[in-house]
Amino acid sequence: MPSSDLDRIAAIDDPYLLLRAATERLNAAQQEVTELARLRRRVIQELHAQGMSYAQIAEKAGLSRGRIHQIKHTGPAPEGAFLGTGTITLATPLKREAGNARPVVAMEDVTAAKRLEDLARGFGLAVNLEHVPLGGDIDLNRSNLIVICGPKLSPVMGALYESDPVLEWVKDGAWTLRDRRTGRSYRSGEDSEPARPVDYAYLGRLARPDGNGNLLVFTGIHPHGTLGVVDLLTSETATLWGQVGENRFSCVVGVEYDPATGEPVRAELASPLYRHEEP
Structure with missing residues (x-):
């Protein structure tokens, strides 16, 4: 902790304010330590990966080879940054319950x-949970934001999805995803004849409306697709991080699920992983 922060907190006369300030600063410091370890x-x-041996890295960095090995195998995994850094905010939508005015979460x-x-917590990240309110008016201009919501429940999210240069949501009787480059449309098996236990989902990192950063967004055409994206992230975050890092991208995720439980049994990329050109 910088001495100026320590001195400022130590000079607080009110013991309760001092306790709160010290706790908040300690939490922030712990997050900084986590992110420095990840970096x-x-x-x-x-x-x-560029070809340097651990001995060479140790020599250049002025550390022992043993210390380099220890750092490599301890601390939070670098790919956790795919989700965000420090504290992430995860938003899920509220919906209107059929026959009832009460808002609910699916x-x-x-x-x-x-x-x-x-x-996220397994990657050493802290998590705040919130809801996209009824009507879908959510502030997207925040750092480390992940939103699970589609265009149906939020015009704000609908406008965000329209900024994707490759993939688009189309209301064609039922909601579908369409790839502008290939012309292929992805329709959920639930909306097909005959019905099949297959769903599709959107996953991408898009620019915030204010242009000062990005946010991670995903949602299935139906809830099975949403669960499938999380299943994919659980097993493939390192691969996705290696391919796109912190850059903007989008893709369609294909999900097969157990019709009895709704649980995904296989989730994989159904489209190319499109990296977006950044200004």
């Missing part, structure tokens, strides 16, 4: 959020 491990992996969204929260 350090990432640099070692990148240097090694059980599948609750399950998806809980599984993604567990994944």
Whole structure:
């Protein structure tokens, strides 16, 4: 902690304000330590992938070879940055319950959020949960934001999806995803004849409306697709991170699920992983 922060907090007369300020600063410091450890491990992996031996890295960095090995195998995994850094905010939509004015959260969204929260915490990230309110008016101009919501429930999200240069949501009787480059449309098996236990989902990192950063967004055409994206992230975050890093991208995820339980049994990319050109 910088001495100026320490001195400022120590000078607080009110013991309750001092306790709160010290706790908040300690939490922030712990997050900084986590992200520095992640960055350090990432640099070692990148240097090694470029052909440097651990002995060479140690010599250049002024550290022992044993210390380099220790750093490589401890601390938060670099690919956790695919989700964000420090504290991420995870938003799921509220929906209007049929025949009732009470807003509710779909059980599948609750399950998806809980599984993604567990994944994020496993990467050493802190997580704040919130809801996209009824009407869909959500502030997207925030750092480390992940939103699980489609265009149907939020015009704000609909406008965000329209900024994707490759993939688009189309209301063609039922909602579908369309690839502008290939012309292919992705229709959920639930909306097909005969019905099949297959769904599709959108996954992407898009520019914030204010242009000052990006946010991660995903949602299935139906809830099965949403669960499938989380299943894919759980097993393939390192691969996705290696391909797109923190850059903007989008893709369609194909999900096969158990019709009895709704649980995904296979989730994989159904489209190319499109990297977006950044200004």
